[in-house]
Amino acid sequence: MAKPQERIVFHVDLDCFYAAVETRDDPKLAGKPVVVGADPKGGTGRGVVATCNYEARKFGIRSAMPISKAYKLCPSAAFLPVDFEKYVPASRQVMEILQRYSAVFEPAGIDEAYLDVSKKCKDFKEAQMLARELQQAVLKETGLSCSVGVGPNKLIAKIASSFRKPFGITVVPPQLVLPFLDPLPVGELWGVGKKTAAWLNSHLINSIKDLRMADPVALVEALGEFGGRLHRMTYGEDDRPVGVETELKSIGREHTFQSDAADPAIVLREVDRLSEDVGREVREEGWQFRTVVVKVRFAGFETHTAQGRVAPSDSGAVLRDAARNLVLSLCREGRPVRLVGVKVTDLESTEGQTHLAQFTAER
Ligand code: DCP
Ligand code: MG
Numbered sequence: 001m002a003k004p005q006e007r008i009v010f011h012v013d014l015d016c017f018y019a020a021v022e023t024r025d026d027p028k029l030a031g032k033p034v035v036v037g038a039d040p041k042g043g044t045g046r047g048v049v050a051t052c053n054y055e056a057r058k059f060g061i062r063s064a065m066p067i068s069k070a071y072k073l074c075p076s077a078a079f080l081p082v083d084f085e086k087y088v089p090a091s092r093q094v095m096e097i098l099q100r101y102s103a104v105f106e107p108a109g110i111d112e113a114y115l116d117v118s119k120k121c122k123d124f125k126e127a128q129m130l131a132r133e134l135q136q137a138v139l140k141e142t143g144l145s146c147s148v149g150v151g152p153n154k155l156i157a158k159i160a161s162s163f164r165k166p167f168g169i170t171v172v173p174p175q176l177v178l179p180f181l182d183p184l185p186v187g188e189l190w191g192v193g194k195k196t197a198a199w200l201n202s203h204l205i206n207s208i209k210d211l212r213m214a215d216p217v218a219l220v221e222a223l224g225e226f227g228g229r230l231h232r233m234t235y236g237e238d239d240r241p242v243g244v245e246t247e248l249k250s251i252g253r254e255h256t257f258q259s260d261a262a263d264p265a266i267v268l269r270e271v272d273r274l275s276e277d278v279g280r281e282v283r284e285e286g287w288q289f290r291t292v293v294v295k296v297r298f299a300g301f302e303t304h305t306a307q308g309r310v311a312p313s314d315s316g317a318v319l320r321d322a323a324r325n326l327v328l329s330l331c332r333e334g335r336p337v338r339l340v341g342v343k344v345t346d347l348e349s350t351e352g353q354t355h356l357a358q359f360t361a362e363r
Contacts, residue, residue, distance in 0.1 A: 006174065008127045009242055010115040011149040011157035012098055012134070015166035017111035019053040021090050022080050024143040033077035035061060038329045040071035040079050047329030048308060050082050054166055064308065082306075093142050101134050106242045109290070109309075109346060112161075114154055116242035124150065124173040131169045152177065155238035159188050177236035182209040189233050191226065191288070193311040199223075208234050251285070252293070252343025253277050260299045260336035267296075267337050268324055274342040275323050279316030282344060288312040289344035292322040296330040297339035304330045312348055319344065 014020060018036040023029045033056035038047025045067050052061045052070070059074040071079070091110045099105045104116035121127040131148040138146050149160025150171040160170040160180070172180045181188075186208060187197045199222070205211050211219075212234035219227030253274045261267050271294070282289055293307040306326040310318055323342045331337065 007116060007118045007152055008121055008124065009151055009154055009157040010101075010117055010127075010131060010134070011108075011151075011154065011161040012113050012115065012138075012146050013149075013161045013165075014094065014111035015145045015147060016051055016053045016057075017091075017144075018051045018082065018087055019056070020144050021086050022083075023053060025086065029078055031055065033059060033061070033074050035067075035070050035074075035077045035079050036082055037070070037079070038067040039081065040067045043068050043071045043075070045071070046325075047306075048325060050308070052077070064310075090142060090144065094138055094144060094146070097138055097141055098134065100137075101130065104242050114157065114242045124171055128169065128171045131171070135167070135169065153236075153238035154240050154242065155190065155233065156180070156236050158190070159184065162188075181234065181236050182207060184208050186211050189230060191312050192230065193313065196223065196226075196230075249287075249347045250293075250343050250345040251278055251281050251287070251289075251347070252341060254295065254339060254341035256339045257337065260338050262334060262336040264328070264331055267327060267331065267340055270340050271323050271327050271342060272320050274340070275320035276316050278342055278344060279314065279319045282319075282347075283314045287344075287347040288314045289319070289347055291344065291346035292319060292326060293341075293343040293345060294323050294326040294330065295339070295341035295343070296327060296337055299336040299338050301338070303339075306330050307345075309346070 019034045022036060023034055033053065035049055035052040035056050037049040039045045047067050049061060049063055049065045049067055049070050051063050056074060056077050061070045061073050087110060095107055095113060098113050098115060102115040102117045102120055106114045108114060117127060117130060121130055127150050131150050135146055135148055138144060145167045147161050147165045147168040149157040149163065150169070151157040151160050152174045156172050156177055160172050163170040184207060186192050186200050186205060189208065200211065205214050211230065214231070216228060216231040219231050223230065255270050255274060290312050291307055291309050293305060295303060295305045297303040306329055308322055308326055310322050319342070327340060
C-alpha cells in the first residue's frame with residue numbers, strides 16, 4: 001500500500017488509437033503511413049484528420065488538420081474512413097483489461113482512462129512494474145499499444161502519459177513533480193489552448209516554470225479566474241479523486257428544416273444558431289466540452305454523424321467552427337438536408353470532473 005495521504009494514479013492512453021486498430025486489422029498497412037479521417041479525394045476533399053499513425057506523423061500530419069493538407073504532405077499514405085464499429089469494441093475490451101488492475105477506475109474518453117492504484121502498490125517503483133504489466137497485457141490481448149503516465153494525481157499522470165509516446169511509461173513520483181513540470185511548455189496544462197498559450201508566450205511565459213514565477217494577480221487580471229487556477233496547476237497539485245462516472249452527459253440541439261435545404265449556406269446558418277444555443281447552455285451549466293458531434297439527415301432519412309475532439313472549451317465560437325467543419329465533411333454537393341444537429345459530449349465541469357462520453361455513431 002502507498003503511504004497514507006500519498007496516492008498513485010495511472011493515466012493510460014492508447015497510441016494513435018483509430019489508426020492502430022486499422023493497422024492491427026489489416027497487416028498490409030504495417031509500417032506504412034496511415035491516416036484516418038475524411039476522404040481526401042485526391043487533395044480536394046473536405047473534412048479533417050481524426051488521427052494518423054506515427055509513420056504519418058513523420059510527414060507532419062496531425063489530428064484535426066484539413067485532410068487536403070494531409071494529402072499534400074503524404075499523398076502515398078493509406079487514407080481510411082472513421083469506423084466506430086471497429087473502435088468501440090476495441091475500446092471496451094481495453095477498458096475491461098484496465099479494470100483488472102484497479103477497481104478505482106475512470107474512463108475519460110474513447111481511448112483513455114485513469115486508475116487509482118494506491119491500494120495495489122506500496123511505492124512508485126512497484127507502480128512502474130504494474131504499469132509495465134498492464135501495458136503488456138493490453139498489447140497481448142488486444143494487439144494495441146498504449147502509454148502510461150504514473151503520478152501522485154490525475155493532472156500529473158495525464159501529462160506524463162503523453163511524455164513518452166508511443167509505448168512509453170513515465171513515472172513521476174511526488175519529489176520529481178516540479179522538475180518534471182518545469183521545462184514543459186504551458187500548453188501541456190489542462191485548458192491551455194492555442195489562444196491562451198499565444199497570450200502567455202507574448203508575455204515571455206513559455207514554460208510551466210515561467211508560469212509559476214509569473215505574478216498570479218496579473219494572471220487573474222488577464223485571464224480571469226482561470227488565471228488563478230492555471231497558476232495553482234503549475235505546482236502540480238490536484239486532489240480530484242479517480243472515480244467511476246456512469247452518467248452519460250451531453251448537451252445538444254437539432255433542427256428540422258421546413259423544407260429540405262439544398263443550399264449549404266442555409267445549413268451552416270442553422271449550425272451557427274444551434275452552436276450558439278448549445279454553447280450558452282454549456283456555460284450556464286458550468287461545463288467544458290471536449291467532443292463535438294454533428295448529425296446530418298438527408299432527404300430520404302439517411303442519417304450521418306461525425307465527431308471531432310477539441311481542447312476543453314465552453315466557447316460558442318470554438319463549437320461553431322468545429323461543428324461547421326464536421327457538417328461540411330458530411331454534406332454532399334446538391335444533397336438536400338432535412339435535419340441538422342449539434343451536440344457536445346465528453347463534458348468536464350470547471351473542477352475537471354469528467355463524464356464518460358457517448359461514443360456512438362450512426363452511419
Ligand atoms: N480524435 C479525433 N479528432 C481529434 C483528436 C482525436 O477524432 N482532433 C480521435 C482519434 C484518436 C482518438 O480520438 O485516435 C484518441 O485521441 P488521442 O488524442 O488520444 O490521439 P491518438 O490516440 O490517435 O494518438 P496519441 O498516440 O497521440 O494518443
Ligand atoms: Mg491516444
